[in-house]
Structures are given as structure tokens and as C-alpha cells.
Amino acid sequence: MKKKLVVLTGAGISAESGLRTFRDSDGLWEGHDVMEVASPEGWQRNPELVLDFYNQRRRQLKDVKPNLGHRELAQLQIHFDVHIITQNVDDLHERAGSKKVLHLHGELLKVRSTKNPKFILEWEGDLNLGDVDSQKHQLRPHIVWFGEAVPAFDEAITIAKTADYFAVIGTSLQVYPAAGLVDFVPANIPVFYVDPNPIQIPNLRNPLETIPLQATEGIPFLKNRLLAEFQ
Structure with missing residues (x-):
């Protein structure tokens, strides 16, 4: 049986396909x-x-088209049971070939x-x-607009609780409740954090490996890391 890789993605991965996205900074x-x-x-x-x-x-x-990051996540389905939980409202994960995609914030x-x-x-x-x-x-x-409930969050929690590996890609971990998903990952499950400007994740109970790269560089690195260490 394939191990379950749960991936939380955010604006960073879509931005590399040319989609301008909302950022908290401005x-x-x-x-x-x-x-x-x-x-x-x-x-x-x-x-x-x-x-x-x-x-x-x-x-x-x-x-716009899916970029290398989207495609490499889809390729990981060969080796893992990949569940993507995304804050993005585009369909780039699906177009890249990912089969299990949960959209927390709705779909364009x-x-x-x-x-x-x-x-x-x-x-x-x-x-x-x-x-x-x-x-x-x-x-x-x-x-899902600001001030509205996130109906898919309960399903996202259920998925996170069953992870064998958890990855956070292209998100500043500033938008809640999505940012809180990492708190539901079982203790001691490896967490990988791919972001060029990673923040410190407070109160994390898991071994953390930070990969300070853009998604198109960091996801191939993550793929090789997972295949080398955990297959």
C-alpha cells in the first residue's frame, strides 16, 4: 500500500504560472x-x-498553464497516495494530472x-x-470570501490526520484556518516546508525540513528527497 503524502499549497505555486495572487503584504x-x-x-x-x-x-x-511544480506533484502519485489541499482557486493542479485535490477557498x-x-x-x-x-x-x-466559513476545512483536517508525510508549499501560513492544518498532522510525521521566504512554524510537534526555494525548484528537490529517503 502506498504511503500517504498530504500537500498544502498556496499562492506561491500559482504565481510561478503567471497568476497574480492576493498577498497579505499590501x-x-x-x-x-x-x-x-x-x-x-x-x-x-x-x-x-x-x-x-x-x-x-x-x-x-x-x-496560463501548470508549471513544473504542479507537474512534479502529479508525478509523485506514481509512488505515493497524494492528497493536495490547496488554498488556490485555479485548476492548475487538476490540469497537471493530480487526482485528489481539495479546494479550501473555492474554485474559479x-x-x-x-x-x-x-x-x-x-x-x-x-x-x-x-x-x-x-x-x-x-x-x-x-x-470563500473573507468572513465566510470554510466548508471543506473539516475534510481537510481528516486528510491531514492520516498523513504519512506532510508538505507545505508556496504559502506564507498567514491565512487561517488553512494555516492551522499543520497542527492536525500526527506527531513525529515528517513535515517539509517549501517556500523561498519560510517563516517559523510555532509549536510544531514534527520533524521539520525547510526547503527555501520557489515551488518549481523546491518540489523537484522534495520529490528526490522523498524517493531517496522514504521509498
Whole structure:
């Protein structure tokens, strides 16, 4: 039976494919205050602005491709039972070939009803005011906005608890609850941290190996490390 490798990915891996992403440092996403385009209050104030913002992100997604980091994680499925938990809303992991991907913060290529959160549709084109569900309620981006619950977090905890190896890639570990996932990794399970600017992880009960590289360099290093040491 293959050992389970659980990987938490963040903005860093998508940025190397050319996707500009929200960073805590300036509070802006593509020039917008994130609270304008990623909060229920922003949606209430100006839904057209929010819809236009995500329409542009959806179009942009069609112009980028998975990078070496995405592809190498997919290749690791040959040797490990790989579960990816991602904070990213793009589909680059899936396009690279990863089969088990859990999106904590929603997905750009899906929309949902403003009244029934379980009414979710695949959506590749623009979403406009007047696009409604079967009960005539407006559709919205299937994105977890600031101040909203993270429905997939319980499933993410369950996955993290079963890890034989855990990797953190391209995330500043500043966005909660995602950053707290490492606390659910069983004690003494190896944790690998791939990030060019790693922070100190407080109260970690696990052996930690930091790989201070970008995802496209660090993931091949991680792959070789895992295959050499743990196969």
C-alpha cells in the first residue's frame, strides 16, 4: 500500500504560472482592495464589480498553464497516495494530472446560488447579473470570501490526520484556518516546508525540513528527497 503524502499549497505555486495572487503584504489583488472583491460586504455594495473581477480572473486562467511544480506533484502519485489541499482557486493542479485535490477557498470555474450554497455549477464563461439558479436566485462566484466559513476545512483536517508525510508549499501560513492544518498532522510525521521566504512554524510537534526555494525548484528537490529517503 502506498504511503500517504498530504500537500498544502498556496499562492506561491500559482504565481510561478503567471497568476497574480492576493498577498497579505499590501492587501491588494490585481489592484483591488481585497475587501471590495472578496467579502460579502463588497458583494452587497457592488456585485457588478465583483462579477467583473472574477470574470477577468476566469479569462486569465485560460491563458496560463501548470508549471513544473504542479507537474512534479502529479508525478509523485506514481509512488505515493497524494492528497493536495490547496488554498488556490485555479485548476492548475487538476490540469497537471493530480487526482485528489481539495479546494479550501473555492474554485474559479464554479458558481453557486446566493440562496442555496449547495447549488453549484461548473462555469467557464462570464457570470453576469441576471444569471440565476433554478429558483431565480442570482448566482455568485464559488469562492470563500473573507468572513465566510470554510466548508471543506473539516475534510481537510481528516486528510491531514492520516498523513504519512506532510508538505507545505508556496504559502506564507498567514491565512487561517488553512494555516492551522499543520497542527492536525500526527506527531513525529515528517513535515517539509517549501517556500523561498519560510517563516517559523510555532509549536510544531514534527520533524521539520525547510526547503527555501520557489515551488518549481523546491518540489523537484522534495520529490528526490522523498524517493531517496522514504521509498
